[in-house]
Amino acid sequence: MQLPWLTAPLAALTSRWTALVAAVTGALLTFVAAAGVLYVDAAGSAALGYEKGQYCAQLVPPSLEPAFVSGGQAAAIREAAHRIGPRYGFDQVVFAAYTTGGELDINGFPPPVRYGYREGALDHLQVVEGGGRNGLWVPDNVAAATHTRIGQLPQRPPLPPVSAIYRQLHNPLPDWWCSEQGDVITPSMAGDGVKPPVVFLPDLSWLAGYGPVLDVSVRFPVTRLPGTVSEAQDLQRRGDAMLAALRGTLADQGIRTTGGIERFAQPLRAATTARRHVLSLVLPLTAVSLLVGLAGVAALGAQYAQRRRAELWLLWTRGSSPGALGGKAVLELAAPLALGEAAGLLLARLTVGWYAPDTALDPGTGTLAVLVAAAVFAAGLVTLAGTVSWRVHRAFQAVRRAGRARWRWLRLVPWELGTAGLAVVAWTRLARGLVHTSGGAAASAVIDPVALAFPLFVVLTVAGVVVRLFRTALAGSRRRAWWWVPAIQLAMRRLAAAAGAIGGIVLVGVLAIGTLTVGHGIAASERAALVAKSGTLVGANSSVQIATTAVQARTPLPDAVHGNSTVVGFDIGPSRDQIMIVDPATFARAAWIDPGQADRVRHLLGLLAAPGTGGTAPAVRVGPARDGVVRVPDVAPFAPVATVDDFPGMRGNVGYVVAASAVAQPRLVNSWYLWSTTDLATVTGALDRAGISFTDAASIDRALDALPFYTVVWTFGFIRALGAVLAVVAAAALLLAVETRRRQNALSGALAGRMGLRPATLVVSHCAELGAIALLVLVAGGGVGTVGAGVSAPRLDPAPWLLPRPAIPQLAPLLLATAGGAALVVGAAAWIAVRSVRTARVAELIRG
């Protein structure tokens, strides 16, 4: 290898600025590529985490739940499960069997009970009395009702004596019992299909004599739940194989099972689908960002070719080919690029918790990210070599002819129409709804990725249109002479002279600010909408329906919920309008109220708390409910004193809100709910202990299928991150463009100075030139981002059937911060430009 190529890596140090820009460009390029890979996988893990959070841990691995099993068959199932489970890595097996009915006949008052056996159950029950492991374990509520004592023997069927009385299990259940919710918890408000309490047996053999009346469950809990989609898929595969073997073994013994229960299969599919959706959405913009990054590398190559022009010319006149000179550029800039790319890769990995929705990654994801980064690095080197080779060919080798016009028609092609067409297609899909259901019986929410891409296509289209108009304006500016404002005239001329590079910067800038704004706007709006909709649906952080008798008797609320709850009733009015009964004194402190609506709601509650007039109670009319005095059997006559479109907790948004004081007979009201700001476990636990019957428990964090919301949030969260990266690229590109034009700036500035241009005017001129670019980018990008988010957010609503619709948050802080950043970049670029004039040497100006 010849000396100029051998020494090229060290030559990079002669221009630390270029080396730094190369490193930053490499870092951004790899960051985008690696972050894209990591983000998509993290989104899958986050989706899995969300689904996992909705499930009892014991129900995540596959289970076997045959019904109507005889005692003998149950023993065979247990034995087979313990034998086959460990073969497939399921070392823990928890077998349970419950009778479908029965009674505990001890003192002549046989209450309905179920007899049950669960491996390890006696270790997970709280003993109230006794504790022997050789007899029946009776729940305390049953023991109290039947006056059962330790040592008593049931009269039938043949059973051991009572050896322990345990505290009946209540919500919230300990983790060990969570899979047995339907068996061991007796809902306190009676209804059809309610299962009676369980009397636990010390051994399965006591159930041997039972016929095919047992409900059996075999769980295979795992020590560590899967954290990533691939881990979950692996667990599912192992589970499938294990269940197939188990079913086969049991079939050989003549025991027919209805098959394995894979409750987590559907959530796993949902998580996989969410990951695919995120991938399909972030892929196009990631590709665009990578192209922008490669354009940055090309700009670096162009700057290199300009800076090393004399050296390249010398080597070319000595017979070096353009390709060899491109290779020299690679040798010179590969090290800073590689260092930058390594830093970008490292940064993407280390900050995954900051920008991605989860930190759990599949084992192969890191390797994939490295491979993608390596491919991007290779593409960067090819781009660099190609750019320098092309520039050398064009500058030194190509025959000069007016042939550039051959390709000029390409500029006239309205490429924006392509993205505009895609935006129209996305809009029509969006109009049909973002979320659909699929899968028949196992229906799941499916997001339309094309519809989801609408805001992106809008931003891309507007960016293209802005650049086209900008270039047209610059072309037209050649006919303008504003010499009475020399600073502006010079700025205009410089912009027109560098229309190509500046057009690229404007394109990247508008894309950056547009995607940043639209990503932030939509992600924040959907996140807020999830909370608002869940709050509206549940009414508060947690909600349980309580017995009307408790409300009628004015049973005091337990201390744990007394200060943070309110009681809300629902009844049916005329025309089947909803009547919501609230306690004006406690409603605002417990119900979920949109922060922006808090004052309005407090005002309405004040109206409800005021005494009525003309023998009617005050009411708030919601939506198109009938006006005038309303008479309902269970409630005193009431008359609307205010009309609103919606009221917190009123789902249908048609009806009336009245104060609880207007209800004379609470027990006649259809339903009463306890709404609380505290968590559901605390509420149900407190009510259980207080003996207040309840049902229909709901919590704000499980009110809705949040995954479609999260998919939108994660997708636009990454788009926001890409927007931020693109903004850095645009800023770096602007600085690089100014540095590339250093010689022209120096020449024109020096000449203008000789002709009498004041230094201050020169500064103003550069600030005007660069400020105009920044202003255009901010106005266009911020505008399209804000409008795009505003138009898209309500339509990207995964639950349009439930108000409120998503609305964009206050974007002013983001836009102000962006403007501040842009001002800093403009200041730095103007400083570089002016400095190049002031430090220009005479020699470089002589033959500019």
Added chain:
Amino acid sequence: MAERAPVMALHEVAVEYPTAGGPVTAVAGADLAVAHTGMTVLTGPSGSGKSTLLRVLGLVERPTRGTVELDGTVVSGLPHRALRRLRRHRVALVAQNPVENLLPQLTVRDNLRAAAQSAHRPAPEPSLLDRLGLAGTAGWRITALSGGQQQRLALGCALVRGAGVVLADEPTSQLDAKSAGLVVDALADLAGAMTVVVASHDPRLVAAADRVVRLHDGRLREGS
């Protein structure tokens, strides 16, 4: 003895540059034959086409019309690869700005080595620096040399490349009188063994020339 054929010859060479206002003629119908040895000076006012003609002779610019012959072979229509090979082995260009003739990251010695390598020639003898009047500067950076020293080193690079034709564009225009004199002497030395074509209106070079060719508006006129 029969007269040797010229090393380079131009026949009806014209060079035009496309501009928005139509093509601009830099050289029109130039016929020139350059001998194997001796110094030919192309002189003329600024913009007369001296540098353009020099670039055509240096095989770095293709004429719009006409032909260029090297050793009796028409080379103006050769593909890029073939032209690169000829530039590598047969011609050496010396630019007006001394810095542009050298590789700034390399030392004086390494610049000579790099020049030799470019033409696949052996490393130069250390005594070359003495002959160029650059004794003791082998390890110096290029920036430590004066303009005249840089230009003489550039001529040294042309020498070590073994190129039969040295083409220099205004080689003394950025030098003081003393340095310019040394460069003129060096060029005259080279002209004793190879073809030297110089574009210049420096009277010292014109005086040292074996042949002077004048250009005016792109047209050649043999001078005295």
